[in-house]
């Protein structure tokens with residue numbers, strides 16, 4: 001069970017991280033366009049379409065990866081105060097009520113949308129020699145399937161949490177700086193406390209002698 | 210049935226507000242409610258609408274600059290330049306009353322502007338400047354307020370991701386928004402500093418002078434310190450912003466150049482590594498996915514809300530209040546202020562603003578001006594309890610004896626300064642509108 | 652007894668304030684009045700349900716029951732689509748294009764493209780002839796085709812292919828997004844359509860040179876679309892009214908445009924905009940570019956079939972007009988030329 005769970009996490013993480021590099025290509029492509037446009041006075045015809053596709057692919061393909069790291073924004077002013085078990089129970093119900101229907105709709109409608117575009121061999125309508133657009137549209141149902149799998153993993157996580165009373169460990173990954181700093185500070189505080197407790201214990205032991 | 214049931218639309222909004230509080234990822238809550246209520250209204254057509262709305266976010270050329278600015282921010286954040294920056298500004302500001310607090314505010318404003326990442330600035334400055342102020346005998350509350358309020362400025366002073374999101378939501382020019390937010394952003398930072406300086410002058414014990422050894426630094430040392438930390442970052446920000454505001458490049462072009470510039474800067478400081486690049490790339494992907502998926506959810510939700518006629522009900526209700534433009538402005542700003550207690554700025558801009566925006570035209574309010582007011586207002590959403598990102602982050606890194614109550618009461622005067630700034634801006638709208646009008650005509 | 656009205660949701664591809672949205676509204680009002688309340692067509696501006704460029708998909712899939720736009724917007728689906736909106740400048744005008752649609756075999760070719768080639772579930776009515784469109788709005792005067800080389804320029808339809816031959820970097824965006832795109836620096840030059848739209852969309856705020864009379868879109872007409880399943884389910888008389896109202900508002904639109912376009916061009920001049928004709932050298936380059944574009948795109952047999960049919964019609968009809976009509980400029984100058 002655990003291995004399937006982590007396998008899906010890894011797969012989505014890997015796909016998300018591969019597509020994350022789109023940002024570097026996007027940066028380079030636009031810098032190149034800037035050079036052509038302002039220095040050579042000869043803008044490219046492809047930069048607009050290509051940058052849209054890189055940006056779209058970047059955030060779509062990172063959707064499941066972000067979910068696997070619990071990175072989608074929640075209004076958690078109540079949620080964060082709950083016991084993990086309460087959190088997990090609520091999440092579990094809401095995954096079935098909200099998440100899966102929405103994602104299934106995304107796969108279903110995304111497939112039709114892509115299929116029509118594929119049948120027409122549709123090209124981008126943003127430029128005269130626009131690239132084919134159906135591979136870009138194909139991302140929608142593909143991402144839907146990735147999200148579906150990741151949602152199942154999250155459901156299992158909820159179930160484990162309800163069983164064990166605490167959230168299972170997520171895969172280690174790079175974290176926002178504030179989280180790293182806050183975790184370090186918390187760890188240091190805990191250490192300090194342990195040290196003080198030890199000193200106190202020692203002194204009380206000594207005092208009793 | 211088309212528009213047959215505006216009540217269904219209002220019901221959808223109420224259900225959403227309730228479900229929001231359960232803490233499920235908002236993007237998916239919005240998607241599911243949009244699809245469900247849309248299905249009740251237009252049947253199978255909702256699936257097409259859903260996918261078309263999703264695609265329109267994928268093909269939104271305004272949002273391209275968001276991952277680029279985020280990337281630029283992560284690279285700068287990881288370049289370890291905050292220390293040098295703070296120390297150099299501290300040296301240069303030594304002669305000013307409350308110099309450490311002023312230096313903190315300047316550092317925050319500058320660094321936050323370049324990175325646009327609030328949490329990182331507050332925690333980093335909480336580790337660096339906050340203990341320095343306490344050691345120098347500064348009042349705990351003032352020190353806390355300065356770090357929290359200063360750390361949030363970056364999201365207001367352009368180039369700011371918040372303004373891009375507002376521009377994409379309201380359909381107004383990001384360039385004009387940047388031009389309009391520029392002076393008010395700088396002015397708010399100035400008012401924070403003026404407040405600190407005045408408090409320090411009235412009661413020097415709140416912010417004691419630094420020892421003379423730290424105040425009398427040779428000018429050349431100061432210039433060298435500034436030249437190697439302050440000016441490169443200012444140059445990067447000014448060139449990115451200048452290109453956008455002067456119309457030399459589009460926001461996404463400037464953002465791409467800015468990101469490349471940030472990498473060069475990090476290379477120059479010898480703090481760049483493949484490891485840090487990877488970290489920045491992955492964090493950019495996750496942060497972009499978070500923002501853009503929220504946009505997808507909201508695009509579906511608001512399309513269905515409009516389709517059901519919910520939007521029309523809200524509009525008719527507000528117009529029926531017979532409140533005039535001033536009343537409307539006050540009402541909306543109060544609502545946004547209150548929403549800022551439990552929520553963060555992303556949700557407010559992407560989900561709640563679209564409900565008010567169509568009414569701006571009716572009341573004759575300039576959406577650019579409204580955007581700057583909203584951006585100012587949302588400064589408070591980081592600071593106000595119960596969900597106050599900045600104070601909680603500071604609490605997380607502060608020495609143990611500093612309580613969250615102390616931090617909150619230190620932040621309070623800064624919230625009042627923001628409100629005061631909003632009143633001022635409302636009274637003198639040209640303070641915001643002068644620059645865009647001058648640059649781009651009426 | 653009173654029956655519940657048939658409600659149809661209808662979205663234009665135009666911003667709320669654009670005169671084109673008003674034209675779409677005129678059609679809707681006409682239908683609602685002619686059906687005596689049996690049909691309620693409700694009009695929404697671009698973006699209310701879907702963005703402008705997604706209107707066709709939305710109508711075909713039934714999210715919208717109908718819409719008002721131009722065929723050139725469906726350029727990504729097939730370049731032949733543009734021929735039914737903004738065709739090559741064979742010397743004909745948009746009224747003569749609509750003549751071809753009705754009496755030159757155009758409608759059959761259109762239906763064949765939409766329903767058989769592209770398999771779209773829509774019925775379309777071509778309507779509303781427009782006058783020649785300006786070359787557009789620029790920061791500096793355009794004196795030769797070379798001035799547009801390397802320029803980020805907005806147009807639509809086959810005009811995009813035409814200016815590609817000029818060496819321009821053409822970016823295609825819907826009407827409501829042009830001025831914001833110029834604002835953002837995404838475009839150096841742009842055309843939309845006519846003085847009334849251009850004025851209200853804010854072009855005079857972002858550019859000070861307005862070049863009139865171009866061959867890139869010497870003629871264009873509107874397109875009213877309905878979902879075919881929905882349309883076929885309507886009573887025969889309602890179907891007939893939907894078509895008849897399209898013909899009726901076609902003329903109303905043309906007459907209203909005469910009044911408003913002329914007034915708004917004067918208003919644009921009053922804003923200090925430099926209004927200039929497109930120079931002969933540019934027009935000549937455009938005609939040569941049309942040759943290349945037609946030759947290239949005729950590799951597609953569907954495109955070739957349509958454009959050949961158009962050429963045949965234009966040759967006869969324009970030939971007739973030129974032989975038949977006296978010179979209007981001659982008479983105009985006699986009465987109105989300032990001494």
Ligand code: NA
Pocket residue numbers: 549550551552589590591592593594595596597598
């Ligand atoms: Na708050």
Ligand code: NA
Pocket residue numbers: 784806807842843844868
């Ligand atoms: Na045009």
